[in-house]
Amino acid sequence: MHPALPFRVSDEAVLLDHLAGFPFSTIAASVDGRAVVAHAPVIARRLAEGLVLDFHLSRGNALSPALAEGFHAVAVSLATEAYVSPDWYENRDRVPTWNYVSVEVEGPVTALDEAGLVALLDDLSALEEARLLPKKPWTRNKMSPGKFEGMLKGIVGARMTVMRLEGVTKLSQNKPEADRLGVISALGDHPIARRMRDLG
Structure with missing residues (x-):
C-alpha cells in the first residue's frame, strides 16, 4: 500500500466497486516460510459475520494444500x-x-465447502457473462450431464475474512495542474488518462 495519504482510498463502496469491476486478483501468502502467489477472480460478499472475499484455486496450486489449516493472505486487484x-x-x-489504481484486501483464509464453491462459480459466471450482453449468458446447465461435477474435483474454494480493505488511486493528484495536464495529454486515450480526467 502506497504510504502517501493523498493516494489512499478508504471508502468501502468505492473499493467494492473496484473489486466488482476488476475481480482478477493476485493472492499472496506465506506457506511453511515460503512466499506463495496465486491469481484468481474474487467476489466480495457481505455476510452476517462481516465482509468476505471468495475465490477458487486449482487443486494443484501451491496455496491449495494450506487451506486445510488456513492461512493469512493479501489479495491485490490492479485496475x-x-x-x-x-x-x-x-x-x-x-x-x-507510475500512476495506478489498486485495491488490497487482507485477512485469514479458510476452505469453502462444496456448496459454497458451486455458489461461487455460479455467481462469478453470472457476473462475468452479464458483461457480455447481448450474448445469451452461459450457465453450467449447458454442459453435458456429470461434466461439471467431474471438473469440480479439480478445484478448491476459499474464503478470506476481510480484516483490512484499502485502495490506492495514484493519478498525479499531488502534482500541479499543468503537470497533470501534461501527463493526460501524453497518455492520450490510455485508461489512466481517462481516470485522471474523471478525477478532475
Whole structure:
C-alpha cells in the first residue's frame, strides 16, 4: 500500500466497486516460510459475520494444500497502470513514476465447502457473462450431464475474512495542474488518462 495519504482510498463502496469491476486478483501468502502467489477472480460478499472475499484455486496450486489449516493472505486487484515520463511535466525537475489504481484486501483464509464453491462459480459466471450482453449468458446447465461435477474435483474454494480493505488511486493528484495536464495529454486515450480526467 502506497504510504502517501493523498493516494489512499478508504471508502468501502468505492473499493467494492473496484473489486466488482476488476475481480482478477493476485493472492499472496506465506506457506511453511515460503512466499506463495496465486491469481484468481474474487467476489466480495457481505455476510452476517462481516465482509468476505471468495475465490477458487486449482487443486494443484501451491496455496491449495494450506487451506486445510488456513492461512493469512493479501489479495491485490490492479485496475490499470501507466508509466509517467518526467518529460511530460511542465516542471522538468521531476523523476519517472507510475500512476495506478489498486485495491488490497487482507485477512485469514479458510476452505469453502462444496456448496459454497458451486455458489461461487455460479455467481462469478453470472457476473462475468452479464458483461457480455447481448450474448445469451452461459450457465453450467449447458454442459453435458456429470461434466461439471467431474471438473469440480479439480478445484478448491476459499474464503478470506476481510480484516483490512484499502485502495490506492495514484493519478498525479499531488502534482500541479499543468503537470497533470501534461501527463493526460501524453497518455492520450490510455485508461489512466481517462481516470485522471474523471478525477478532475
